[in-house]
Amino acid sequence: MSRAELRIESLAAGGDGVAHLPDGRVVFVPFTAPGDLVRVRLVDTRARFARGRVEELLEAGPARALPACPAFGSCGGCTWQHVDYAAQLEAKRRILCDAIRRIGGLDEPQVGPVMPSPSEYAYRGRTRVRVEGGRVGYLRRRSHALCAVSRCPVLVPELDQRLRELAAHPPQREGEWELASGSGEVRATPLGAPGAARIRLEVGDRRIGVSSGVFAQSNALMLDALASRVGEAAGCGELAVELYAGAGLLTVGLAERFDRVVAVEGDLTAVGDLRANLAEAGLDGVEVLAESVERALGGLAGCSPDLLLLDPPRSGLARGSADALAAVGA
Ligand SMILES: C[S@@+](CC[C@H](N)C(=O)[O-])C[C@H]1O[C@@H](n2cnc3c(N)ncnc32)[C@H](O)[C@@H]1O
Structure with a gap:
């Protein structure tokens, strides 16, 4: 079979639309939206899944939107401009639930709706x-x-x-x-x-300085909402351990809520920003460990913090560090 007519059911983590062949195999089809009826050419067929390329959009689904960028489709930057924003948010929630179920082994993950950006475009800082x-x-x-x-x-x-x-x-x-x-x-x-x-990010009434090359959250309109939501979820206590602290977007809020914070960050330029941001905010209850999380975890075993917060890069926690993380005893 080299062609198929498919109804797109959902969106996968990589951004492709997902449908099923009559024999039950999953098909991944880029640039499709839930509800679309498409004729695809199957470009890669394996035992358990296939990949297809749209030859014709037979019927646009209700989640289809008009991309705002003329380069959309050829530029590698965006994958979902053709998907209505509400459908994007729901897809993100479902993808997270699936990952928690599949990788984390939890049957009923409790994940609320994704907080929307105030603007679908014009948000990246x-x-x-x-x-x-x-x-x-x-x-x-x-x-x-x-x-x-x-x-x-x-x-x-x-x-x-x-x-x-x-x-x-x-x-x-x-x-x-x-x-x-x-x-x-x-x-x-x-x-x-x-x-x-350093660029100075506005986070509520605080400023977080970030040097060139240092990580910063991309949605400039959501910095305060993100930091506040994390702070609310973190609560208060004696000791918080934060892994992957970056320039301190979340650290500053934690330092106001906990008597003591241990913040781990491996990038030395980010560590410089973090220390400067804490000093500027007059927060001296933070011990900054300028080393990799993998290395720091050994020394944190058994410290039993009230809170253990991780904001790792896309690759996630390093393979093999899960046991050391559990040994922290949060
Ligand atoms: C997703 S960013 C989060 C930063 C911060 N929470 C924020 O919101 O701005 C991840 C951070 O982890 C750092 N990082 C990546 N791998 C690391 C590792 N193995 N050990 C320590 N830090 C690491 C990066 O330098 C980066 O600052």
């Missing part, structure tokens, strides 16, 4: 673009080739404007550039450029 051959852009989907862009509608307006200027006058220095915005300022620098000013 940071991005990385490539400067190459006098052009500026992102990588093409599943490719190392450049997809030149001069606008990016997911960026906050001031960053979108900076991208437009950069594309109009591409810099001599090629490679990866980081664009970041903070309280009233925009920074566009080659990634990790020494001496680049």
Whole structure:
């Protein structure tokens, strides 16, 4: 069978639409939305699943939306602009529940609705673009080739404007550039450029300084909501242990709620930001461990904190560290 007519049922973690072949095998189809009826060419068929490519959209489902970006589909940056925002949020909730069930082995995960961004577009406060051959852009989907862009509608307006200027006058220095915005300022620098000013993120009435190359949450409109929600869920107590603390977006709130906080961060530039942010906020109850989580966990065994908070990178907790994590005794 090389072609099939399929009704898309849901969205998978990687972004593809999911349907089933008559023989029960799962089919992953990029750029489809729940409810779509599509004719697909099966480009990769395996014993337990297949991948398809849309040849024709026979019937648009109720979750289909019009992408705002002309580069959508060829640019590797976004995968869901063709999906209605409410359906995106529900898909994220379901994907998380599935992961907790499948990987965590919990039968009935209690996951509430995903908190929506105040804006579906114009929300990203940071991005990385490539400067190459006098052009500026992102990588093409599943490719190392450049997809030149001069606008990016997911960026906050001031960053979108900076991208437009950069594309109009591409810099001599090629490679990866980081664009970041903070309280009233925009920074566009080659990634990790020494001496680049810290961007100051507004988080409620606090400011969190973040250096070039250091992680910052991408949705600039949700920083306060995220930090507040984590703070509320964390409660109060004597000791909190925070792993993967970054520049301290969550650490500062924890330091106000717990007598003592141990914060672990492996990136030394981020550690510098974290220490500076704590000092500026006048918070001295935080012990910063500038080392990898894998290494720090050994020394934290049995410390029985009231709270153990993890915000790891996409790769998650390092393989083999689960036992050491449990031994912390939270
Ligand atoms: C997703 S970010 C979270 C940062 C912070 N919670 C925030 O919201 O800004 C993950 C952080 O973990 C750090 N990191 C990644 N792998 C690490 C490891 N193995 N040990 C320690 N820190 C690590 C990264 O440098 C990054 O700052």
